[in-house]
Amino acid sequence: MKRNKITLAGVGLLTAGALALAGCASNNDKPDSGNSGDGDAAAIITANGSEPQNPLIPTNTNETGGGKILDAMFAGLIGYAADGSVFNDVADDISVDDPQHLTVKIREGLKFTDGEEVTADNFIKAWNYGALASNEQLSSYFFEDIEGFSYDEDSELTGLEQVDDYTFTIALNKPASDFAQRLGYSAYYPLPDVAFDDIKAFGENPIGNGPYMLDGEGAWQHDVGIDLVVNPDYDGPRKPANGGLSIKFYASQDSAYQDLLGDQLDVLDAIPDSAFGNFESDLGDRAVNQPAAIFQSFTIPERLEHFGGEEGNLRRQALSMAINRKEITDVIFQGTRTPASDFTSPVIDGWTDSLEGSEVLDFNESKAKELWAEADKISPWSGEFQIAYNADGGHQAWVDATVNSIKNTLGIEASGAPYPTFAELRGKVTDRTITTAFRTGWQADYPGLYNFLGPLYATNAGSNDGDYSSADFDKLLSEGISATDAGEANKLFQEAQEVLLKDLPALPLWYSNVVGGFGKDVDNVEFGWNSVPLYTQITKN
Known part of the structure; x- marks a missing residue:
């Protein structure tokens, strides 16, 4: 069953009034995964990572390697179906009382894999930990809209209030029309x-509440892989139809592809560019x-010499303007990428290719030389321009x-x-010791322009790798997320992007297709809106 060129029509920002109805379905409306949840213990699915x-x-964790594992081991309040629509997982009901207040009721009787019951307090403690300034969590930005959040000092999220063991309320410091949609x-x-006894040790041996759990001591072999088995206590809509998930960490995509062809790998979500011309016939x-919903770019921090002001x-x-995106996508990617005209993705509702200033993304040799000469008048260029990348990700070409x-x-x-590995590159980026431009990109967390x-670009945001800050951009972004009308919100997000096109905190390159494949021994393989395979529904022949 070949899947080509699907679109995700109608997946986008949900208005505040619709969230309680369409945004977070009742548990009775969860998607049918087509499995009984009786996972065959012998049927381990092997995948790349x-x-x-x-x-x-x-x-x-704000990168794909760790995110793929966490999504398998944990269950959030909601989940995302293959088309990007949302369904309840831990949540029994999420109601949007008004654009700044939500009430969350979770299902009773759910457990972590150590036997502890999942209660409202587990969410409140986890979110407060993630938001605390001294903990320096990469995703702290996701709590910015909750009352009490502070970037500068340790402050409790006063907007979180426990009503009873299974109910809590969320008070936002400003309207955020897509907040409920983020909760997966x-x-x-x-x-x-x-987890709070020793958070570092917990990170090496996490205890989750999702479809899979670690396969005992030594399940995570660093730089080799991680082995997950079915969590028998998981009671939700993503019950596995297999016996577990073995994720192999490959040094190159070419090695992973050869394993797929040799029946040593069941699912691959990244075909190497060397195989673009023949993988469909293979x-x-x-x-x-x-x-x-994948966007590729590279970032040049303002702190680098010649790149300030x-x-x-x-x-x-x-x-x-010196980059011939069309030629590169045609020759290198052979129809699996599309030159970017903005900072988002065409599969997301509200996308447009008609932003003012988007001509800066067109190949224009004479204009590029002219602008470079103007910069030389301010300070003559010296040195070599470099783009850092991870060699284990198939990016060299x-x-x-x-x-x-x-x-x-x-x-x-x-x-x-x-850099040899993705982790090594990201370490240099996040500790701000990298001295060159570096590849960046985004695989969406939830289907919305915001x-x-x-x-990526709001002041102080956790994935703002170039430390970009613009009052104009921040203002438009804030107005957009506060708008309760989807059309008005998307219009403001488009205006915000026009600021980005002037400043170029990252240089957009292209939109990515998910280009992957699966082996002869598996069935029911489906790749979701954000390129990640829906591992729980895969069966082994």
Whole structure:
């Protein structure tokens, strides 16, 4: 069953009044996964992955390697179906009382894998931990809208109030029309009490409440893989139809693809660029090539020499216009990528390719040279321009093509700067010791325009790797998320992007399809709106 070129019509921002009805369905309306939840213990599904950057703490994981594992081990208040629609998981009901107040009731009798019952307090404690300034959690930004949040000092989230063991309320410090839609993201997962005894040790051996759990001591072999088995106490809509999940951390996508062809891997969500020309003929109806909510870019921090102030703005524009995105997507990616015209994704409701200023993303050799010369008048260019990337992610070909385009257009030295692993690259990015531009991108946490903008470019946002700050952008973003009309909200998000097109805190490159495949021994394989396979519904023949 080949899946090509699907679209996600109608998936977007939900108005406050609709959230209680359409945004978070009752548990009786959960999606039919097509399985009984009786997972065959012998039917372990093997999949590709990457070593997590950090210990597996939900509020400190904002990259795909760790996120894939956390999503398997934990259950949030809601989940996301293949088309991006939401369904209740731990939640029994989420009601939006008004644009700033929500009431959450969770299902009774749910357990963590250590036997502790999941209660409202587990959510409140976990969110307060994630929001505390001194804990320096990468996803603390996701609690910014809750009353009591502070970036500057330790402050309790006073907007969280427990009503009883299974009910709590959320008071926001400003309207956030998509807040209920966010609650399936990993930052909002609950934590058992034992996590707070030694949070670092917990991150190495996490105890969740989701469909899968660690397969005993030593289940996580760093830089090798992680083994998960079915959690027999999970009682929710994602009951596994298999016996577990073995995620292998590959040093290269080519190795993973060869394992898929050799029946040593069941599911692969990243075909290497070297196989783009033949993977569909290799795999036949087991090949997957479909749009996904993934955006690719690279970031140049303002702190780097030549990239601050007016000079930096001119150089970013010049570099952007020096990149022949169409040629790169045609030659390197062979129809699996589309040149970007904004900072979001065409599969998200509200996307447009008609933003004012988007011409800065067009290849324009003469204008690029002109802008670079203007920057040289402020301070003559020196050194070599480099883009850092992780060598284990299949990025070398496009990085080489991109820097060659820059080199040939601007007449400067330009090259790629490889790091062996994703974790090593991200470590340099997050501790701000990296001294070059670096590849960035976004796989959406939930299907809304705001998710591509707020976490990456808002002042102090946890994934704002370039430390960008713009009062104009922040204002438009705030107005957009406060709007209760979806059309008005999307209009404001589009205006906010027009500010980004002037400043280019990241240089948009292309939108990605999820390009993957699966082996002969599995069935019921489906890739979701955000490119991640729905592992729980996969069966082994």
